[in-house]
Amino acid sequence: MEVVQRGQLFMISMSRKGRALGMITFAAPSQICFRSLQVVLEVLPATLRELVQSGKDIEAAYWELVIKDIQDACKLFESIYDETNGGDGYVSVEVSPRLADDTQGTVEAAKWLHKVVNRPNVYIKIPATAPCVPSIKEVISQGISVNVTLIFSLARYEEVIDAYLDGLEASGLSDLSRVTSVASFFVSRVDTLIDKMLEKIGTPEALDLRGKAAVAQAALAYQLYQKKFSGPRWDALVKKGAKKQRLLWASTSVKNPAYPDTLYVAPLIGPDTVSTMPDQALQAFVDHGAVSRTIDLNVSEAEGIYSALEKLGIDWNYVGTQLELEGVDSFKKSFDSLLDTLQEKANSLKLVSL
């Protein structure tokens, strides 16, 4: 196990054999691009001026900046990708969140991004909304690697795994080893919502379950992962070089300061998982986190918590749907605000406005 930091991007990962790995990295456009766009805006206003003066609208200028940014990041991680034989060293770029309910639009956007970025270690990031699950299958079948984001429930996670398996099976490729995927399962937000519901219920039993739902569900997701990536169907794909779709823990920073600051990292360490961490969570883990396999230490406890919550009236499907709506909405807001910032800058440079 190893913690790697390059610039603002981090990963902790443990390989199947417990060997320390390099890094894989992910960032929503709001994170990676906003940081780099700040640099662009401060240091290179000429780039933006040139782009807009060449007749591009702000969104087209945005994509041009993002693509260059992602290509540079891919280059930075290329050696890790090569050293791990395509296991790590990826960079994600997300299709426009405005397409989250558009199956075919998402497929087209993913194919376009994959083509223009043109790097082997790029993940095209697609949200796990109901309309985009078929897009995931289609994009995987075209040999494009995917980071499936915004997964909040076990039911949707199973659909995402099936989309990956269906996509691999539908692909005409004889060697599947370069088509990879991660399933980004969001953790802390589950507690944020369920804690509120438990407080509303207000009984001692309900209050005692606060801060336990997210890790319990994540532990069960790992059980599902192990089940789905074994058996005859999976073995047939392995013969063609297929790689497992790794589980990636997203939303790992603690939102309730009363909880331990490594709550969403320490209990979720296991083979083939990826933990993404913002700076604060990473610093906390480096400072006092312990590295050992924890993900399947307490499976029966996780099952108990999951069903105790159900018995209290917590509807896991409602939780998943609600968090997905909020997640898509917040990705859209980040995207819109980024475009607004870019437009303001363009205006201040006395450029052509839209």
Ligand SMILES: O=C(CO)[C@@H](O)[C@H](O)[C@H](O)[C@H](O)COP(=O)(O)O
């Ligand atoms: O989208 C992915 C992974 O696909 C995440 O890495 C994502 O960028 C971040 O983890 C989340 O947006 C952060 O979530 P939160 O801490 O705001 O709940």
